[in-house]
Amino acid sequence: MTSVRYSKDHEYVRVEGEEGVxxxxxxxxxQLGDIVFVELPELGKVVEPGQEVAVVESVKAASEVYAPVSGAVIAVNAELEGNPALVNTAPEGEGWFLRLKITNPAELDALMDEAAYKAFVASLG
Known part of the structure; x- marks a missing residue:
């Protein structure tokens, strides 16, 4: 079963078994505008919720990407090195950043489902 959860920092994790994209x-x-560069983490890096795992730079600003759940980085999207604009064209598809081996699935309960996230974004005005 695949489910997607969102953080208040606008990261998502698409859960696929014991892994998260x-x-x-x-x-x-x-909000960032045209993405021009993405800095991805090292394979094997162990992260906790709220810890910086990547950096995305746009023509407007640089922004950190935070881990929505604990885990170890088991893959990164090398396509972004040559084509960072994938984040703009397919942020929740081909523009993914990394894949984690989730170490504490209970942390997913602290994240929003799609309906809750849409309501959260709407509340931002």
């Missing part, structure tokens, strides 16, 4: 939401990429 992490990226930024459509809302986040729209």
């Amino acid at each position: 992490v990226g930024i939401s459509h809302y986040a990429q729209s």
Whole structure:
């Protein structure tokens, strides 16, 4: 079963079994503007919720990407090195940043489902 959860920092984690695919939401990429560079983490890096795992730079600003759940980085999206604009065109698809081996699935309960996230974004005005 695949489910997607969102953080208040606009990261998402798409849960696929014991793994999670992490990226930024459509809302986040729209706020950043044209993405020109993505700095990805090292394979094997162990992260906790709220810890910086990547950096995304746009023509407007640089922004940190935070881990939504604990885990170890088991893959990064090398496509972003040559084509960072994938984050703009498909942020929740081909524009993913990294894949984690989730170490504490209970942390997913602290994140928003899609309906709650949409309401959260709407409340931002």
